[in-house]
Amino acid sequence: MKARYQYRFYPTNQQQKRLRSLFGCVRVVWNDALAFSKETDKYLGYNKLAGLLTQTKKTDERKWLSEVSSVPLQQSLKAIDSAYKNFFDSCKGKRKGKKVGYPKFKKRTNKQSATFVTSGFSIKNGSVYLAKIGNLTPIWSRALPSEPSSVTVIKDCADRYFLSFVIEIESVSTEAIxxxxxxxxxxxxxxxxxxxxxxxxxxxxxxxxxxxxxxxxxxxxxxxxxxxxxxxxxxxxxxxxxxxxxxxxxxxxxxxxxxxxxxxxxxxxxxxxxxxxxxxxxxxxxxxxxxxxxxxxxxxxxxxxxxxxISRWEPTSQICNDCGYKWGKLDLSIRSVLCINCGIQQDRDENAAKNINKVGTGHRHDSKRTQRQSKTTLVASVVEASRITAASAQ
Structure with a gap:
């Protein structure tokens, strides 16, 4: 499995200047590709955009793109290609989870990043060399378990700099208590x-x-x-x-x-x-x-x-975990419940956690009262309310 190892570093003034140029070029490549796709009403794909980037570097308006490494520029095009793919898959219903919106333009004041693959960086003697940037010395809070496949230089909104490595790690087998x-x-x-x-x-x-x-x-x-x-x-x-x-x-x-x-x-x-x-x-x-x-x-x-x-519709807060009696929905102010069936005082949150454990392990939280003919009510009944105790103010 893959994991990220992130380390903070403090660049010199000269390195900050080079990183600003790098972030600006990566941002321009992304925005140009997005603007071109909007103008043509059609996404061309990574290969055609990469060809346009090569032609753009030869023009007077964008010739300064050649002053930085070409690796993070190509990775920027791959990133926008992934963004479009996620957007299209989300529209077609192929992507699970919340719907993904259309790619947006990058701003100078937001978080900046540039990704280098193995051809654009190397690690020697505790320093990380980035193409056309120089040697960066991060604070090694922990050792890298293996050779990284890529590294991303990040500058967040508070002007902090990080190096984020993608590492292939092995699973750890330990005995559970x-x-x-x-x-x-x-x-x-x-x-x-x-x-x-x-x-x-x-x-x-x-x-x-x-x-x-x-x-x-x-x-x-x-x-x-x-x-x-x-x-x-x-x-x-x-x-x-x-x-x-x-x-x-x-x-x-x-x-x-x-x-x-x-x-x-x-x-x-x-x-x-x-x-x-x-x-x-x-x-x-x-x-x-x-x-x-x-x-x-x-x-x-x-x-x-x-x-x-487990499903969000499981009534874990409405059922006694000891006897399975269903007392119905309770107001959030009620933190403790005295079950009118078994007479046991139940902490609301602890009772819900035990029911979550039962349902997750394949047991019915109301298994002791499966024959009970009653339905969940919106609130506790008048008779039950007298036996429900609220937690004392803390």
Whole structure:
């Protein structure tokens, strides 16, 4: 399987100048190919675009494209070819997941990148040589397990530079401590496991308030001014702090969950629908539920684990995991339930995690009450409401 190993580096002033030229050329090649396709109302494909690029380099308007390596320019055409393919497959229904939009033009203020394949870079004595750029010395936080097939130079919106290597890695076989685990994701408590353990996400409120304050300031400043550019960098740096904090937490949690359990079971959440709730949208967006699922899925493949996702329509929060009694939908403010059938006090999130584990392992969460003739109600009935206890304020 393939994985990315990313390292930060600090280029010199001369290298920054060369990288700016490289990013500009890559961006122009992408935008020219996209503009030509829009004018002709037809995508020509990589081979014809590569031929046009060779002719374009001979003109006076684009002769400066020859000053950088041709490898990242060709990779830029391959990238737009993949973007068009994904767009066409999405329109035809051949591509799973959310629909992919039409390719967009690249901007100078957005994240910049340039990809080199093996013919355009080499690694010697701890330095990475890029064609027509020079030797770059990244901070090697960990060793590369094998020879990389490509490297991407990245400059993010906060003017940070990274080298991202694509590496072929082998799966790791380790013995799991537990057979299976169900995970219920939430807002106040990020994850509640079926074994009773809980994981609380770091607080992003303070940084998020900074972002909103800077954005208000940015809206009042004149476009293309130096002060506006400084505020834009402050917003980008604050966003990066949030993203880095969240990614560090999710990586550590997903690694712990996958390494200790043979089967990892999550619930398929309708995040795009949940963020339409204006009261919860910001909190949900900051947590990164989908990112956690992606990390678990990738690491499950690496550690030879079984990763499963149950249907979002399973009533995991409406059924007692001990007796299978269905008490119906509950308000979000109700965090604890006293089952009127078996008399056991159930924590809402822990009960849902146990039901997720049961459904994911092939068991019915209501197996003890399969003959019960009742339907799920919109809310708890008046009789049941008196026996439902809300969690105390924290």
């Amino acid at each position: 537990n057979q299976s685990i169900g995970i219920d994701l939430g807002i106040k408590t990020f994850a509640v496991m079926s074994d009773g353990t809980k994981a609380v996400s770091p607080s992003y409120k303070k940084l998020d308030r900074k972002v909103r304050s800077f954005q208000k300031k940015l809206a009042r400043q004149q476009k293309n001014s130096k002060h506006r550019n400084k505020t834009r960098l402050k917003i980008a740096k604050t966003h990066n702090r949030i993203a880095d904090t969240r990614k560090d937490f999710l990586h550590k949690l997903s690694t712990k969950v996958v390494s200790e359990n043979q089967t990892i079971i999550l619930e398929d959440l309708n995040v795009s629908g949940m963020v339409k709730n204006r009261k919860l949208s910001r909190a949900i967006s900051l947590l990164g539920w989908r990112e956690f699922r992606t990390f678990c899925e990738a690491k499950a493949e690496k550690y030879n684990r079984d990763f499963r996702v």
